[in-house]
Amino acid sequence: MLDLDDELMQRYQKGDEGAFTLLVRRHQQPLINFIARFINDRDNAEDLAQETFIRMFKAAHRYEPGRAHFKTWMYHIAKNLCKNEIRNRERRDKYRVDNVVNSGSDNNGDTEEIDLIANAPANPTFQPEVELERKELRNAIQKAIAELPEQYRLPLVLRDLQGLSYDEISEVLELRSGTTKSRINRARLMLKDKLKPFI
Amino acid sequence: MNCLQAEEHFSAHFEDTLDYQTLHGFEVHLAACEACQQEYAKFQESVKVVQQLPQIEPSPYFMPTLLQRIAEEQREIGGVKGIATAGWQRLLDVFRRPVWAFSGVLALILAVTGTYLYQDGFLFDRDTGSAAITSESQEVRVVAPPVRARRVLGNNGQRLPDGGTSTPVQPMQQHYVLKQVSYTNASTRGGL
Ligand SMILES: [Zn+2]
Numbered sequence: 033m034l035d036l037d038d039e040l041m042q043r044y045q046k047g048d049e050g051a052f053t054l055l056v057r058r059h060q061q062p063l064i065n066f067i068a069r070f071i072n073d074r075d076n077a078e079d080l081a082q083e084t085f086i087r088m089f090k091a092a093h094r095y096e097p098g099r100a101h102f103k104t105w106m107y108h109i110a111k112n113l114c115k116n117e118i119r120n121r122e123r124r125d126k127y128r129v130d131n132v133v134n135s136g137s138d139n140n141g142d143t144e145e146i147d148l149i150a151n152a153p154a155n156p157t158f159q160p161e162v163e164l165e166r167k168e169l170r171n172a173i174q175k176a177i178a179e180l181p182e183q184y185r186l187p188l189v190l191r192d193l194q195g196l197s198y199d200e201i202s203e204v205l206e207l208r209s210g211t212t213k214s215r216i217n218r219a220r221l222m223l224k225d226k227l228k229p230f231i
Numbered sequence: 232m233n234c235l236q237a238e239e240h241f242s243a244h245f246e247d248t249l250d251y252q253t254l255h256g257f258e259v260h261l262a263a264c265e266a267c268q269q270e271y272a273k274f275q276e277s278v279k280v281v282q283q284l285p286q287i288e289p290s291p292y293f294m295p296t297l298l299q300r301i302a303e304e305q306r307e308i309g310g311v312k313g314i315a316t317a318g319w320q321r322l323l324d325v326f327r328r329p330v331w332a333f334s335g336v337l338a339l340i341l342a343v344t345g346t347y348l349y350q351d352g353f354l355f356d357r358d359t360g361s362a363a364i365t366s367e368s369q370e371v372r373v374v375a376p377p378v379r380a381r382r383v384l385g386n387n388g389q390r391l392p393d394g395g396t397s398t399p400v401q402p403m404q405q406h407y408v409l410k411q412v413s414y415t416n417a418s419t420r421g422g423l
Binding site: 173230 | 238239241242243270276277281282284285286287289290293295297298300304305317326369
């Protein structure tokens with residue numbers, strides 16, 4: 033029995049071009065969220081999400097409905113793109129830091145991470161103080177997630193923000209089930225310690 | 232169960248996936264350990280606030296831009312197919328022109344006739360091994376192995392640049408040489 037994603041992929045493979053668009057519509061938001069939380073950058077998240085869908089589109093004819101899972105395939109591609117992005121960013125940052133050190137100037141804060149992804153949808157019952165408090169908490173959570181080592185951040189985001197099952201996470205990350213479980217527990221324990229001042 | 236072991240089971244307890252024995256051990260430890268009670272309370276709270284983080288909405292440009300990129304990819308894929316189709320189409324168009332069509336038919340007739348005459352032994356006397364087509368082909372000599380045939384075309388018994396000495400053509404070799412000659416000529420005419 034094929035799930036809806038697989039059925040849509042099968043339809044696309046048979047020439048129904050609208051089926052792929054429907055798949056994108058179904059998964060665009062979770063994918064952008066996953067990438068944004070993982071790389072802590074909303075603007076680049078959309079670019080990487082687009083790249084993920086383009087890669088899936090190009091490889092769609094090789095997809096075997098029923099054998100693979102669309103969702104885990106999507107996160108797997110996105111995860112690899114994110115890792116590349118993080119590596120490139122680290123290289124850029126290192127270059128920038130090296131330049132600052134070499135030129136002898138001090139850091140005026142330009143390199144500080146700007147949190148752009150904590151913007152929540154508008155609250156209909158808007159109360160400035162409450163909203164400020166919530167925003168602070170969201171910023172703190174996002175910062176705490178961003179500070180987790182990658183090997184803990186990835187499974188945590190997939191579990192607690194994307195709602196994937198442990199089996200799905202193991203598939204995306206190519207980890208054994210026990211490793212996935214212990215990494216998620218460890219990540220949650222780290223977050224608990226980081227968020228203590230806020231909860 | 233000690234505190235560290237209890238901590239290992241926080242997630243499984245929170246998600247209610249502990250087996251009976253572990254659950255019992257966890258509950259007994261927690262009931263007796265205030266530190267773990269507090270830590271577990273904070274753990275649950277922090278997992279909940281993380282899970283309740285609001286979803287980010289895609290920008291209004293996301294979908295149109297992506298659909299445009301997909302359309303471009305599709306055009307590219309279609310373009311490659313189109314080029315291949317156009318190539319065959321052009322080839323077929325050439326043979327639709329009367330002059331080329333006539334040349335094609337003529338070449339076919341010549342090829343069929345040539346094959347027929349060859350098989351009939353008219354052009355090549357297989358009993359004696361002598362070629363009867365032209366004086367040029369009679370002069371063809373070859374040094375084994377036959378791969379070198381094209382390099383050693385020349386006068387009978389001539390000393391060759393690669394140090395080999397030409398020998399009279401044997402019947403089987405002559406067959407090969409004839410093929411080589413026609414191949415060489417055809418290739419040269421092709422504009423090499
Ligand atoms: Zn304890």
